Amino acid sequence: EAGVVQSPRYKIIEKKQPVAFWCNPISGHNTLYWYRQNLGQGPELLIRYENEEAVDDSQLPKDRFSAERLKGVDSTLKIQPAELGDSAVYLCASQYTSGIEQYFGPGTRLTVT
Amino acid sequence: ELKVEQNPLFLSMQEGKNYTIYCNYSTTSDRLYWYRQDPGKSLESLFVLLSNGAVKQEGRLMASLDTKARLSTLHITAAVHDLSATYFCADFTGNQFYFGTGTSLTVIP
Numbered sequence: 322e323a324g325v326v327q328s329p330r331y332k333i334i335e336k337k338q339p340v341a342f343w344c345n346p347i348s349g350h351n352t353l354y355w356y357r358q359n360l361g362q363g364p365e366l367l368i369r370y371e372n373e374e375a376v377d378d379s380q381l382p383k384d385r386f387s388a389e390r391l392k393g394v395d396s397t398l399k400i401q402p403a404e405l406g407d408s409a410v411y412l413c414a415s416q417y418t419s420g421i422e423q424y425f426g427p428g429t430r431l432t433v434t
Numbered sequence: 435e436l437k438v439e440q441n442p443l444f445l446s447m448q449e450g451k452n453y454t455i456y457c458n459y460s461t462t463s464d465r466l467y468w469y470r471q472d473p474g475k476s477l478e479s480l481f482v483l484l485s486n487g488a489v490k491q492e493g494r495l496m497a498s499l500d501t502k503a504r505l506s507t508l509h510i511t512a513a514v515h516d517l518s519a520t521y522f523c524a525d526f527t528g529n530q531f532y533f534g535t536g537t538s539l540t541v542i543p
Contacts, residue, residue, distance in 0.1 A: 363533030
Protein backbone atom coordinates (compact mmCIF):
# COMPACT_ATOMS: atom_id res chain seq x y z
CA GLU A 322 0.00 0.00 0.00
CA ALA A 323 1.36 3.40 -0.97
CA GLY A 324 1.94 5.87 1.83
CA VAL A 325 1.10 9.55 2.00
CA VAL A 326 2.66 11.33 -0.97
CA GLN A 327 3.74 14.95 -0.86
CA SER A 328 5.31 17.21 -3.44
CA PRO A 329 7.52 19.00 -3.89
CA ARG A 330 9.98 17.70 -1.30
CA TYR A 331 11.93 20.93 -1.26
CA LYS A 332 11.07 24.46 -2.30
CA ILE A 333 13.10 27.65 -2.16
CA ILE A 334 11.34 30.91 -2.92
CA GLU A 335 11.85 34.59 -2.34
CA LYS A 336 9.65 36.39 0.15
CA LYS A 337 6.40 37.75 -1.23
CA GLN A 338 6.21 34.94 -3.79
CA PRO A 339 3.37 32.39 -3.75
CA VAL A 340 3.94 28.68 -3.11
CA ALA A 341 1.75 25.60 -3.12
CA PHE A 342 2.14 22.15 -1.63
CA TRP A 343 0.32 19.02 -2.68
CA CYS A 344 -0.69 15.97 -0.66
CA ASN A 345 -2.15 12.64 -1.75
CA PRO A 346 -3.34 10.69 1.30
CA ILE A 347 -3.50 6.95 1.72
CA SER A 348 -6.42 5.54 -0.24
CA GLY A 349 -9.61 5.44 1.80
CA HIS A 350 -8.39 7.79 4.52
CA ASN A 351 -11.15 10.33 5.17
CA THR A 352 -9.20 12.52 7.56
CA LEU A 353 -6.36 14.68 6.33
CA TYR A 354 -4.14 16.97 8.36
CA TRP A 355 -1.70 19.70 7.39
CA TYR A 356 0.98 20.50 9.96
CA ARG A 357 3.83 22.98 10.10
CA GLN A 358 7.03 21.91 11.82
CA ASN A 359 9.51 24.63 12.68
CA LEU A 360 13.13 23.69 13.27
CA GLY A 361 13.57 22.01 16.64
CA GLN A 362 9.84 21.88 17.36
CA GLY A 363 7.01 19.43 17.16
CA PRO A 364 4.40 19.60 14.38
CA GLU A 365 1.61 22.15 14.84
CA LEU A 366 -1.77 21.65 13.24
CA LEU A 367 -2.76 24.08 10.51
CA ILE A 368 -5.96 22.47 9.25
CA ARG A 369 -7.90 19.22 9.50
CA TYR A 370 -10.26 17.86 6.86
CA GLU A 371 -12.96 15.26 7.15
CA ASN A 372 -13.54 14.29 3.54
CA GLU A 373 -13.81 17.61 1.70
CA GLU A 374 -14.86 19.64 4.74
CA ALA A 375 -12.38 21.69 6.74
CA VAL A 376 -13.52 20.87 10.27
CA ASP A 377 -10.71 22.64 12.13
CA ASP A 378 -8.88 25.57 10.57
CA SER A 379 -8.59 27.69 13.68
CA GLN A 380 -4.79 27.73 13.52
CA LEU A 381 -4.50 28.48 9.81
CA PRO A 382 -3.27 32.06 9.22
CA LYS A 383 -6.06 32.92 6.85
CA ASP A 384 -4.61 36.22 5.68
CA ARG A 385 -1.99 34.38 3.64
CA PHE A 386 -2.70 30.65 3.88
CA SER A 387 -5.41 28.74 2.09
CA ALA A 388 -6.16 25.08 1.63
CA GLU A 389 -8.54 22.94 -0.30
CA ARG A 390 -9.44 19.29 -0.58
CA LEU A 391 -11.59 18.92 -3.64
CA LYS A 392 -13.49 15.63 -3.91
CA GLY A 393 -12.20 14.65 -0.48
CA VAL A 394 -8.97 13.08 -1.72
CA ASP A 395 -5.94 15.18 -2.68
CA SER A 396 -5.27 18.43 -0.90
CA THR A 397 -3.28 21.56 -1.61
CA LEU A 398 -1.95 24.12 0.82
CA LYS A 399 -1.07 27.55 -0.51
CA ILE A 400 0.81 30.49 0.91
CA GLN A 401 0.51 33.88 -0.75
CA PRO A 402 2.58 35.90 -0.20
CA ALA A 403 5.27 33.95 1.65
CA GLU A 404 7.18 35.57 4.49
CA LEU A 405 10.58 34.72 5.94
CA GLY A 406 8.90 33.21 9.00
CA ASP A 407 7.10 30.66 6.86
CA SER A 408 10.32 28.70 6.41
CA ALA A 409 9.51 25.29 7.89
CA VAL A 410 8.63 21.72 6.99
CA TYR A 411 5.01 21.28 5.97
CA LEU A 412 3.72 17.82 6.79
CA CYS A 413 0.60 16.11 5.56
CA ALA A 414 -0.92 13.19 7.45
CA SER A 415 -3.97 11.03 6.92
CA GLN A 416 -6.03 8.47 8.81
CA TYR A 417 -9.31 6.63 8.74
CA THR A 418 -11.84 8.73 10.61
CA SER A 419 -12.48 5.86 13.01
CA GLY A 420 -8.84 4.82 13.15
CA ILE A 421 -6.34 5.61 15.87
CA GLU A 422 -3.20 5.99 13.77
CA GLN A 423 -2.26 8.88 11.55
CA TYR A 424 0.32 8.35 8.83
CA PHE A 425 2.69 11.11 7.85
CA GLY A 426 4.04 11.99 4.46
CA PRO A 427 7.71 12.87 3.92
CA GLY A 428 7.02 16.60 4.15
CA THR A 429 7.91 19.64 2.06
CA ARG A 430 10.83 21.69 3.29
CA LEU A 431 10.16 25.35 2.46
CA THR A 432 12.89 27.96 2.56
CA VAL A 433 11.89 31.59 2.10
CA THR A 434 14.78 33.93 1.31
CA GLU B 435 -4.15 26.20 27.22
CA LEU B 436 -3.19 22.75 26.04
CA LYS B 437 0.41 21.92 26.76
CA VAL B 438 2.60 18.93 26.11
CA GLU B 439 6.01 19.16 27.69
CA GLN B 440 8.88 16.77 27.22
CA ASN B 441 12.11 16.47 29.11
CA PRO B 442 14.88 16.37 28.59
CA LEU B 443 15.02 18.26 25.31
CA PHE B 444 18.46 16.87 24.53
CA LEU B 445 19.87 13.57 25.68
CA SER B 446 23.31 12.18 25.03
CA MET B 447 23.87 8.69 26.34
CA GLN B 448 26.39 5.93 25.99
CA GLU B 449 25.59 2.66 24.35
CA GLY B 450 24.37 0.06 26.79
CA LYS B 451 22.90 2.55 29.24
CA ASN B 452 19.28 3.01 30.26
CA TYR B 453 17.34 6.24 30.30
CA THR B 454 13.78 7.61 30.44
CA ILE B 455 12.12 10.42 28.50
CA TYR B 456 9.20 12.12 30.21
CA CYS B 457 6.08 13.59 28.67
CA ASN B 458 3.68 15.71 30.72
CA TYR B 459 0.37 16.81 29.25
CA SER B 460 -2.25 19.17 30.56
CA THR B 461 -5.54 17.68 29.37
CA THR B 462 -7.66 14.66 30.15
CA SER B 463 -6.16 12.87 27.21
CA ASP B 464 -8.03 10.44 24.99
CA ARG B 465 -4.81 8.84 23.80
CA LEU B 466 -1.08 9.36 24.02
CA TYR B 467 1.29 8.68 21.14
CA TRP B 468 5.03 8.35 20.75
CA TYR B 469 6.75 9.06 17.44
CA ARG B 470 10.28 8.83 16.15
CA GLN B 471 11.78 11.26 13.63
CA ASP B 472 15.15 10.77 11.97
CA PRO B 473 16.94 13.86 10.60
CA GLY B 474 15.30 15.10 7.42
CA LYS B 475 12.65 12.39 7.62
CA SER B 476 9.01 12.27 8.55
CA LEU B 477 7.44 10.95 11.74
CA GLU B 478 7.10 7.25 12.40
CA SER B 479 4.58 6.00 14.92
CA LEU B 480 6.07 3.94 17.76
CA PHE B 481 3.30 3.47 20.32
CA VAL B 482 -0.30 4.37 21.00
CA LEU B 483 -1.37 4.28 24.66
CA LEU B 484 -5.11 4.15 25.17
CA SER B 485 -5.76 3.82 28.88
CA ASN B 486 -4.36 4.40 32.33
CA GLY B 487 -1.64 1.93 33.18
CA ALA B 488 -1.06 0.97 29.55
CA VAL B 489 2.40 -0.33 28.84
CA LYS B 490 3.77 -1.22 25.43
CA GLN B 491 7.18 -2.53 24.47
CA GLU B 492 9.00 -2.90 21.19
CA GLY B 493 12.61 -3.97 21.27
CA ARG B 494 14.60 -1.66 23.53
CA LEU B 495 11.77 0.85 23.90
CA MET B 496 8.95 0.72 26.43
CA ALA B 497 6.21 3.30 26.81
CA SER B 498 3.79 3.72 29.69
CA LEU B 499 0.88 5.96 30.55
CA ASP B 500 -0.33 7.32 33.89
CA THR B 501 -3.45 9.35 33.21
CA LYS B 502 -3.86 10.39 36.84
CA ALA B 503 -0.45 12.03 36.83
CA ARG B 504 -0.88 13.11 33.19
CA LEU B 505 2.48 11.56 32.50
CA SER B 506 3.84 9.22 29.87
CA THR B 507 7.33 7.81 29.82
CA LEU B 508 9.49 6.31 27.10
CA HIS B 509 12.13 4.05 28.60
CA ILE B 510 15.22 3.08 26.66
CA THR B 511 17.00 -0.09 27.70
CA ALA B 512 20.63 -0.79 26.77
CA ALA B 513 20.75 1.95 24.14
CA VAL B 514 22.30 1.31 20.74
CA HIS B 515 23.42 3.81 18.12
CA ASP B 516 20.43 3.04 15.87
CA LEU B 517 18.13 4.62 18.45
CA SER B 518 19.64 8.06 17.80
CA ALA B 519 16.71 10.22 16.63
CA THR B 520 14.21 12.78 17.90
CA TYR B 521 11.29 11.38 19.88
CA PHE B 522 7.97 13.17 20.17
CA CYS B 523 5.01 12.47 22.36
CA ALA B 524 1.58 13.65 21.23
CA ASP B 525 -1.63 14.06 23.16
CA PHE B 526 -4.81 13.32 21.21
CA THR B 527 -7.67 15.39 22.58
CA GLY B 528 -10.74 16.81 20.89
CA ASN B 529 -9.91 15.15 17.58
CA GLN B 530 -6.58 16.91 17.45
CA PHE B 531 -2.98 15.92 18.05
CA TYR B 532 -0.86 18.17 20.28
CA PHE B 533 2.84 17.45 19.99
CA GLY B 534 5.60 17.99 22.51
CA THR B 535 8.77 19.82 21.56
CA GLY B 536 10.68 16.59 21.12
CA THR B 537 13.69 14.94 22.75
CA SER B 538 16.80 14.73 20.62
CA LEU B 539 18.59 11.52 21.54
CA THR B 540 22.19 10.82 20.62
CA VAL B 541 23.64 7.44 21.51
CA ILE B 542 27.42 7.50 21.70
CA PRO B 543 29.40 4.34 20.93
